[in-house]
Amino acid sequence: MFCRIRRKTTSFCTNQQIYIFIYEVENLKLFSNTINTLENALNYSSTKQKVIAQNISNADTPGYKAKNVSFKSELNDAMSTVTGKQTNSKHIAIQSSGRAGVTITTDRTTSYNHTGNNVDIDKEMSDLATNQIYYNAMIERISGKFNSLQTVIKGGR
Amino acid sequence: MSIFHSINTSASALTAQRLRMDVISSNMANVDTAGYRRKSVVLQPKEGNFSSFMSQAMSKQTTGAGNGVKVSKIVEDTETPFKLVYDPEHPDSDENGYVELPNVDPLREMVDLISATRSYEANVTVMNASKGMLMKALEIGK
Amino acid sequence: MTISIPSVSKVFQSNAAISTPSTTPYEAQKSFASVLKDSIEKVNEAQNQSDVMTEKLARGENVDLHQVMIASQKASITMSATIEVRNKVIEAYQEVMRMQV
Numbered sequence: 001m002f003c004r005i006r007r008k009t010t011s012f013c014t015n016q017q018i019y020i021f022i023y024e025v026e027n028l029k030l031f032s033n034t035i036n037t038l039e040n041a042l043n044y045s046s047t048k049q050k051v052i053a054q055n056i057s058n059a060d061t062p063g064y065k066a067k068n069v070s071f072k073s074e075l076n077d078a079m080s081t082v083t084g085k086q087t088n089s090k091h092i093a094i095q096s097s098g099r100a101g102v103t104i105t106t107d108r109t110t111s112y113n114h115t116g117n118n119v120d121i122d123k124e125m126s127d128l129a130t131n132q133i134y135y136n137a138m139i140e141r142i143s144g145k146f147n148s149l150q151t152v153i154k155g156g157r
Numbered sequence: 158m159s160i161f162h163s164i165n166t167s168a169s170a171l172t173a174q175r176l177r178m179d180v181i182s183s184n185m186a187n188v189d190t191a192g193y194r195r196k197s198v199v200l201q202p203k204e205g206n207f208s209s210f211m212s213q214a215m216s217k218q219t220t221g222a223g224n225g226v227k228v229s230k231i232v233e234d235t236e237t238p239f240k241l242v243y244d245p246e247h248p249d250s251d252e253n254g255y256v257e258l259p260n261v262d263p264l265r266e267m268v269d270l271i272s273a274t275r276s277y278e279a280n281v282t283v284m285n286a287s288k289g290m291l292m293k294a295l296e297i298g299k
Numbered sequence: 300m301t302i303s304i305p306s307v308s309k310v311f312q313s314n315a316a317i318s319t320p321s322t323t324p325y326e327a328q329k330s331f332a333s334v335l336k337d338s339i340e341k342v343n344e345a346q347n348q349s350d351v352m353t354e355k356l357a358r359g360e361n362v363d364l365h366q367v368m369i370a371s372q373k374a375s376i377t378m379s380a381t382i383e384v385r386n387k388v389i390e391a392y393q394e395v396m397r398m399q400v
Contacts, residue, residue: 030380031373042365049290050222053163053283057170057225059276061200067223104221121279128286135290139365143297146372150298153379160356160364215361297368298375 030149038142044069044102045135051104052131055124062115065108066124160291162222167284169203169225174277176228181270184261191249193259195234203227234260342374342381349374 048069058064110118177198187193203224237260245254322330352370355362 030377039366039369042369043363046290046363046365047222049287050163050166053166053287054223054225056279056283057166057173058200058202058223059279060272061202061226064202067221125279125282128283132286132290136293139293139297142369143299146298146376149376150379153376153383155383159359159361161359291364294365294368297365298372 032145035142035145038138038145040102041138042135042142044071045131045138047102047104048127048131049135052124052128055119056121056128058117059119059121059124060115060117062117064117064119065106066119067104067106069102069104071102163287164284166223166225167280167287169227170280171277171284173198173200173226173228174273174280177273178270178277180231181266181273184259184266185263188259188261188263191247191256191258193261195237195259195261196231197234198228199230199232200226201229338381338384342377345370345374345377 051067051069055066107118112118112120177200180196180198184195203226205224209224239257239260241255242258243254244250244256247256250256349367349370352362352367356364356367
C-alpha cells in the first residue's frame with residue numbers, strides 16, 4: 001500500500017498556538033504493481049489453457065496447424081495504445097482492442113505428418129501440466145496478497 | 158468465450174472421438190457383410206457462431222482460440238476395392254460366383270481404435286485440468 | 300551590543316512566513332473534502348465494476364472467472380480501506396473534541 005503524504009496547510013487555534021497540520025494524501029495506490037503483474041500472468045495462463053485445449057482436441061484433424069500464445073512484443077504494445085482523438089463530445093472513442101499483452105499466433109511453418117497436421121501431442125500435454133501449476137501458483141500468490149491487504153486494513157484482526 | 162470455453166472445446170473433441178469409435182465399431186461389426194463399404198469420419202475444426210464473434214469483437218477478450226473439433230461428414234471409402242471371394246453357393250454371389258466382401262481391414266481398424274482411445278483420454282485430461290483451474294480460481298481471497 | 304528590534308521582528312515574521320503557506324483554512328478543508336469525495340467515487344467505481352463483471356459471469360458472457368474474482372476482491376478491499384480511514388478520522392476528530400481547552 002503506497003501513499004505519498006505531503007503537508008498541505010497549517011492553521012492556528014486562536015487561543016493557543018496549536019498548529020493543526022492537515023495532510024493531503026496523494027496517489028493512494030492500494031494495489032501494487034505486483035498485483036497488476038499477477039493479473040496479466042493470469043490472463044496469459046487462461047488464454048494458454050484455451051489454446052492447449054483447442055490444439056489437443058484437433059490433434060488428429062487433417063490440415064490443422066497448432067496455435068500458440070505469446071506476449072505482445074514491444075512494438076505491438078506501442079502501436080496498440082493508439083486512441084482516437086475526439087474533437088466533439090459525440091465522437092465515438094476509438095480504443096485499442098485486445099487484452100494487455102497476449103496474442104494468439106498460428107504456426108503454419110511445420111508439418112508433422114502427411115495429413116498436414118502439426119500438433120505435437122507430447123509438447124501439448126507437457127504444456128498443459130506446466131500451465132496448470134503456473135496458474136495455481138499465480139492464484140495462490142494473488143490470493144495471498146489480497147489476504148495480507150485485508151489483514152493490514154483490518155488492523156491485525 | 159465464457160469461463161467454460163476450454164471445457165466446451167474439450168467436450169466437442171470427446172464427442173468427435175466417440176463418434177469416430179462408433180464408426181470403427183460399426184466397421185468391425187460388418188466385416189463379413191457382403192456389399193458393405195468401409196466408413197470413416199472427416200474431422201474439421203469447429204467454427205464459432207455469429208454471437209461468439211460479436212461478443213469477442215465487442216469485449217477486450219483475446220480472439221481466436223478456436224472452438225474445438227467437429228465431425229463434418231461420414232464418408233464411405235470408395236477407393237479401396239472390394240475383396241472378391243469366389244463362393245458360388247453364397248446367397249449374395251453375382252453371376253460369376255464372386256462375393257464382394259467389405260474392404261474392412263481389421264488391423265487398420267484396431268490401430269484407428271487405439272488412436273481414438275488415446276485422443277479421448279488426452280481430452281479427458283485437458284478437461285480435468287481446466288476444471289481444476291476454475292475451482293482454484295474460485296478460492297481467491299479465501 | 301543591542302539587537303535591533305525591527306530586525307528581530309523581521310526574522311520572526313520571515314519564520315512565520317515560511318511555516319504558514321498561503322492556503323487558508325477554508326481551502327484546506329475544501330481540498331480534504333475533495334480527497335474524501337474522490338476516494339468515495341473510487342469505491343463506487345470499484346463496486347460497479349465488480350457488479351458488471353458478476354452480471355456478465357451470470358449471463359455466461361465474455362469474461363474470465365479469475366477476472367471476476369479479482370474485481371470482487373479489489374472492490375471489497377477498497378471498501379474496507381475507506382471504512383477504516385473513515386473510522387480513524389472520526390476517532391481523531393472525537394479525540395480532538397475531547398481536549399480540554
